[in-house]
Amino acid sequence: MTIRNLDKLFAPKSVAVIGASGTPARVGSVVLDNLIRGGFNGAIWPVNPKYRSLQELPCYASVRALPGIPDLAIIVVPPTAVPEQIAMLGEMGCRAAVVLTAGLSTQKLADGRSLQQAMLDAAKPYLLRILGPNGIGLIIPGLRLNASFAHANAAPGQLAFVSQSGALCTIVLDWARQHGVGFSHFLSVGDSADVDFGDIIDYLATDPQTRAILLYIESVKNARKFMSAARAAARNKPIVAVKSGRNARAAQAAASHTGALAGGDDVYTAALRRAGILRVNGVEELFDTVETLARSRRLPGERLAIVTNGGGPGVMAVDTLIECGGTMADLSGATLDALDAVLPSTWSHGNPVDIIGDAPSQRYADALKIVLADPGVDAVLVMHAPTAIVPSLQPAQAVIETARGATKNVLTCWSGGEAVQAARRAFAEAGLASYETPDAAARAFMHMVDYRRNMKNLMEIPAELPENFSPDHAAVRAVIEIALREGRSMLNEIEGKRILAAYGIPVVPTEAAIDTASAVSAAHRIGYPVALKILSPDITHKSDVGGVALNLSSKAELITAAEAMLTRVRNRRPDARIDGFTIQAMIRRPRAHELIVGALTDPIFGPAIMFGQGGVGVEVIGDRAIALPPLNMHLAHDLIDRTKVSRLMAGYRDFPPVDRDALAALLIRVAQMIADHAELAELDINPLYADDQGMVALDARMVIRPSAVHGHDRLAIRPYPSGLDETATLRSGESVLLRPVRPEDEPAHEDFLQRVSAEDFRLRFFSPMRQLPHSEMARFTQIDYEREMAFIATRPNPADADGPAETLGVVRAITDPDNLRAEFAVLVRTDMKGQGLGELLMRKIINYCRQRGTREIVGDILRENQAMRTLAAELGFQRVASSSAGSDVVEVRLPLQG
Numbered sequence: 001m002t003i004r005n006l007d008k009l010f011a012p013k014s015v016a017v018i019g020a021s022g023t024p025a026r027v028g029s030v031v032l033d034n035l036i037r038g039g040f041n042g043a044i045w046p047v048n049p050k051y052r053s054l055q056e057l058p059c060y061a062s063v064r065a066l067p068g069i070p071d072l073a074i075i076v077v078p079p080t081a082v083p084e085q086i087a088m089l090g091e092m093g094c095r096a097a098v099v100l101t102a103g104l105s106t107q108k109l110a111d112g113r114s115l116q117q118a119m120l121d122a123a124k125p126y127l128l129r130i131l132g133p134n135g136i137g138l139i140i141p142g143l144r145l146n147a148s149f150a151h152a153n154a155a156p157g158q159l160a161f162v163s164q165s166g167a168l169c170t171i172v173l174d175w176a177r178q179h180g181v182g183f184s185h186f187l188s189v190g191d192s193a194d195v196d197f198g199d200i201i202d203y204l205a206t207d208p209q210t211r212a213i214l215l216y217i218e219s220v221k222n223a224r225k226f227m228s229a230a231r232a233a234a235r236n237k238p239i240v241a242v243k244s245g246r247n248a249r250a251a252q253a254a255a256s257h258t259g260a261l262a263g264g265d266d267v268y269t270a271a272l273r274r275a276g277i278l279r280v281n282g283v284e285e286l287f288d289t290v291e292t293l294a295r296s297r298r299l300p301g302e303r304l305a306i307v308t309n310g311g312g313p314g315v316m317a318v319d320t321l322i323e324c325g326g327t328m329a330d331l332s333g334a335t336l337d338a339l340d341a342v343l344p345s346t347w348s349h350g351n352p353v354d355i356i357g358d359a360p361s362q363r364y365a366d367a368l369k370i371v372l373a374d375p376g377v378d379a380v381l382v383m384h385a386p387t388a389i390v391p392s393l394q395p396a397q398a399v400i401e402t403a404r405g406a407t408k409n410v411l412t413c414w415s416g417g418e419a420v421q422a423a424r425r426a427f428a429e430a431g432l433a434s435y436e437t438p439d440a441a442a443r444a445f446m447h448m449v450d451y452r453r454n455m456k457n458l459m460e461i462p463a464e465l466p467e468n469f470s471p472d473h474a475a476v477r478a479v480i481e482i483a484l485r486e487g488r489s490m491l492n493e494i495e496g497k498r499i500l501a502a503y504g505i506p507v508v509p510t511e512a513a514i515d516t517a518s519a520v521s522a523a524h525r526i527g528y529p530v531a532l533k534i535l536s537p538d539i540t541h542k543s544d545v546g547g548v549a550l551n552l553s554s555k556a557e558l559i560t561a562a563e564a565m566l567t568r569v570r571n572r573r574p575d576a577r578i579d580g581f582t583i584q585a586m587i588r589r590p591r592a593h594e595l596i597v598g599a600l601t602d603p604i605f606g607p608a609i610m611f612g613q614g615g616v617g618v619e620v621i622g623d624r625a626i627a628l629p630p631l632n633m634h635l636a637h638d639l640i641d642r643t644k645v646s647r648l649m650a651g652y653r654d655f656p657p658v659d660r661d662a663l664a665a666l667l668i669r670v671a672q673m674i675a676d677h678a679e680l681a682e683l684d685i686n687p688l689y690a691d692d693q694g695m696v697a698l699d700a701r702m703v704i705r706p707s708a709v710h711g712h713d714r715l716a717i718r719p720y721p722s723g724l725d726e727t728a729t730l731r732s733g734e735s736v737l738l739r740p741v742r743p744e745d746e747p748a749h750e751d752f753l754q755r756v757s758a759e760d761f762r763l764r765f766f767s768p769m770r771q772l773p774h775s776e777m778a779r780f781t782q783i784d785y786e787r788e789m790a791f792i793a794t795r796p797n798p799a800d801a802d803g804p805a806e807t808l809g810v811v812r813a814i815t816d817p818d819n820l821r822a823e824f825a826v827l828v829r830t831d832m833k834g835q836g837l838g839e840l841l842m843r844k845i846i847n848y849c850r851q852r853g854t855r856e857i858v859g860d861i862l863r864e865n866q867a868m869r870t871l872a873a874e875l876g877f878q879r880v881a882s883s884s885a886g887s888d889v890v891e892v893r894l895p896l897q898g
Helices: 006-010 027-038 079-092 115-128 167-179 197-205 222-232 259-260 264-275 283-294 312-324 333-342 363-372 395-402 420-429 438-459 473-485 493-502 514-526 555-572 633-641 645-649 660-676 743-754 758-765 774-781 838-851 865-875
Strands: 012-019 043-049 072-075 096-099 130-131 137-140 145-148 156-163 183-188 212-217 241-242 278-279 303-308 379-384 408-414 510-513 531-537 548-552 581-587 591-601 606-613 624-627 679-691 694-696 700-704 726-730 734-740 788-795 806-815 821-827 855-861 890-894
Touching: 006 027, 006 096, 006 130, 006 137, 006 197, 006 241, 012 027, 027 043, 027 264, 027 408, 043 510, 072 806, 079 096, 079 115, 079 865, 115 130, 130 408, 145 890, 156 167, 156 197, 156 241, 167 183, 167 283, 183 197, 197 212, 197 222, 212 283, 222 241, 222 264, 222 438, 241 264, 241 283, 259 606, 264 278, 264 438, 264 624, 278 283, 278 438, 283 438, 303 312, 303 363, 303 581, 312 438, 363 379, 363 395, 379 395, 379 438, 379 679, 395 420, 408 420, 408 438, 438 633, 473 493, 473 660, 473 700, 493 510, 493 531, 493 548, 493 679, 493 700, 510 514, 514 581, 531 555, 548 555, 555 581, 591 660, 606 633, 624 633, 633 645, 633 660, 660 679, 660 694, 726 838, 734 838, 743 806, 758 821, 788 838, 806 838, 838 855, 838 865, 855 865, 865 890
Parallel strands: 012 043, 012 072, 072 096, 096 130, 156 183, 156 212, 212 241, 241 278, 303 379, 379 408, 821 855
Antiparallel strands: 137 145, 137 183, 510 581, 531 548, 531 581, 591 606, 591 679, 606 624, 679 694, 679 700, 726 734, 734 788, 788 806, 806 821, 855 890
């Protein structure tokens, strides 16, 4: 990941057009014309040996003939010429190019490389950044830079639009011009050979001119870079995405239920959700969502009330809201009484609040004011259908005036055409979100809800695991290695259950039998009644071929069932190898829910976890949710809650509730299992019985494949690096644990800061503030281990030996996306000073950054903080020469490499 030289791409002072043309309707001609007509105030240098001048500008025969080094080059030459042009540009010092040429990935050189790879190889020695190839270019209205062959320019604004589709770019430009939408950046990434979504999101995250980032995604190439960039940026500004290809992945040939159910689009949805990106469908919805978020306050909750002058539109909005998983507010008795006092007796007496079609402006104002005051209402949608009694503008003005002092969000929907245009303009001028249809208004509110949920997930404090567990990795490796040596890709049920047991997942006692006589012996050991299943490496779904018999209560029943099963299976699958049977105890839990827990390996985002309603009809039911590992208790509970079966598990009639914490812990173990062992490609636990007595896996199906990639390297999100845990000794002789911080540490971190003196707090944060909001505490503990690291020193809590450990000190380093520089900060609890803890923490972070390849570690120290300045000097830090002599802050740096 890198944003190096992106300033040359996005803020150039000079632009060269390689392949500029004087022939109308040629790409080289349109690009040059757009640059000139756009009003770019930097140097524009056309390059083409056929011309001496173009559009009254000198034209140069080659890049070597240019009068200076261009910050940015726009390349529109034939594919075979692109690598050579990139090499020449790099040699002369150019560091950014937009390659509009298509076809580089399909054409090969004599040495076997594609032209695209040759282009990248030419750029690499100079770190010359390339946008494209095969895009339409970029537009940065703030610089009046239109370096594209788009048919229209973009107006200035605060939205950044980044698209993989050039055709969609032109559609969006038309739509935006018609609707008065402006942009800070308008980018066509094309094939993303070099600069990709992750790089661009990193750059835009800190761009003060960009308040929201809009993405059109067809595919993501570097999943971990994309996830890290998006998770960091989404904490600061909204990211909204349209993802195309929702039905692109065929699943007919999948080897497991999970593979059949969870297509690539499901994984994309899970990834975008985990990254804090709001996914929408279509361009209009994309911009509607941004406008909604821009005109709204943070939602305190998810309960919507509707005030309308027409029952039909109100019902339509409710239908859409409920279909999208929304919640209608329950109005309190006091609210109903207050509405009774101001509304006609024929009003709806509930939510939606139908104030009747003849409602004058004051009735809108009165009803809205009362509903906004209800503590059970989090937002209000006010709707209006045109009537001949009251001009539409008058109730709109009443709503605007009432909403002006409200602390809750007010959305509006004035449906109709010409009759409501003035009202919509008034809402826009007043900063109130307005929608044309009830459906659009309800979906807009749900976008607000989804965004709130995404932000909550990014900031949520996960609970500690109910209990710690140490998986038996050796047992798992033994099973996998035997199967790989035998050339098998499918583990049998016995092997699958051994792996589950190694991760502490309860399984039903199961034995393998090579024939009927062995099955009888196994059933005698297990005890009747038993379940009998066919054992075959070629049969994935045993029930589909009659390979399952349940509730066998005697030896005679078992023998009859086994012989009949062999006959059925051989008739239905004569090609299948049959290794015998599995016999397992018959579990009688009539109130248990049949669930499925699965895992698959997505080609883009790596391992993904699935949870839902199980059983033989799992594909038909289709009740599932997907999440990316690693999981914690909060994420596991969120995965459960996104399924319909979760509502049944809450308990109903005489069915007691399922222990959700235990189920969440099981999901975490499955996620850990799939992360630890790269060969585990697919996994099904189906059915998993779950009730008030606990959980037990009745069947397990696992697909393995050889892998040269370490388990954790496959994950789109880097998991907790447990290998960095270390025990250290203080000067007093006391042992402390130095380890990376976890999200679960937030409560202990709050207690830690409370035990830091005001003076020490000021020296660390350069501020006398003693309290940090939850959002800041979440940033300190919910870190992306791919980009930053925080080590804490902990010891058992002397006041609660069984409770969470107490935090004694913390050191953190935040690394730039290029891994060139890490900025450190350290803080030790005041009563622990003088024990050498600060030095231990500093050496820990220095060693970590050095091993990670970071070039240098830097920090700012208040001049008066003599203790920290002394420690930094002892560790080899040097004061940066550029530090101002009169400044209160001293900058220090420590080179780490070579």
